[in-house]
Amino acid sequence: QVQLVESGGGLVQAGGSLRLSCAASGRTLSSFGMGWFRQAPGKEREFVAAISRNDGGTRYADSLKGRFTISRDNAKNTVYLQMNSLKPEDTAVYYCAAVLRFGVPQTPTLYEYWGQGTQVTVSS
Numbered sequence: 001q002v003q004l005v006e007s008g009g010g011l012v013q014a015g016g017s018l019r020l021s022c023a024a025s026g027r028t029l030s031s032f033g034m035g036w037f038r039q040a041p042g043k044e045r046e047f048v049a050a051i052s053r054n055d056g057g058t059r060y061a062d063s064l065k066g067r068f069t070i071s072r073d074n075a076k077n078t079v080y081l082q083m084n085s086l087k088p089e090d091t092a093v094y095y096c097a098a099v100l101r102f103g104v105p106q107t108p109t110l111y112e113y114w115g116q117g118t119q120v121t122v123s124s
Contacts, residue, residue: 002027002113004096012086016122020081022096022115030074033099035107036081038092038120047106048094049081059104071097086122093117 008020022034035050049060049070058070069082079096099113105111 002029002032004113004115006094006118007117008097009094009116009120011121011123014046014087014124016086017084018086018120018121019080020083020094020096020118021081022081022097024077024079028082029072029077029079029098030076031100032113033073033101033104034070034079035081035099035105035111036068036070036086036094038090038094039096040092043092044087045095050058050104050105050120051079052102053100054102058102059106061106074103083120086120088122088124091122093119112113 003025003051005023033053035087037045038048051070052113061107067085072079095117096115098113
């Protein structure tokens with residue numbers, strides 16, 4: 001079992017930046033690939049970014065490349081999502097998730113553990 005807790009969300013103006021954190025407990029984070037997903041009201045949960053458990057490989061949603069960066073600090077058992085040049089359409093609840101398999105999957109159902117989410121609101 002691993003417990004995930006997101007933080008760092010909030011209200012920001014368009015063009016601003018936020019850094020989300022996902023702290024893990026219960027098991028060492030290095031055992032998991034990690035992903036970030038988001039869900040806006042009335043929409044399905046969508047993939048944002050993922051980072052592999054072993055080689056640091058990353059994957060991003062095509063629409064977010066260049067603005068979002070995922071990273072991990074295994075010593076701190078924490079994964080981050082740096083979000084720059086935020087737009088109103090980035091408004092959503094952001095979730096981190098952990099997956100045991102190797103690689104950087106983007107399908108939510110492949111992830112075994114989920115945090116409770118953190119709200120990000122971007123005003124125009």
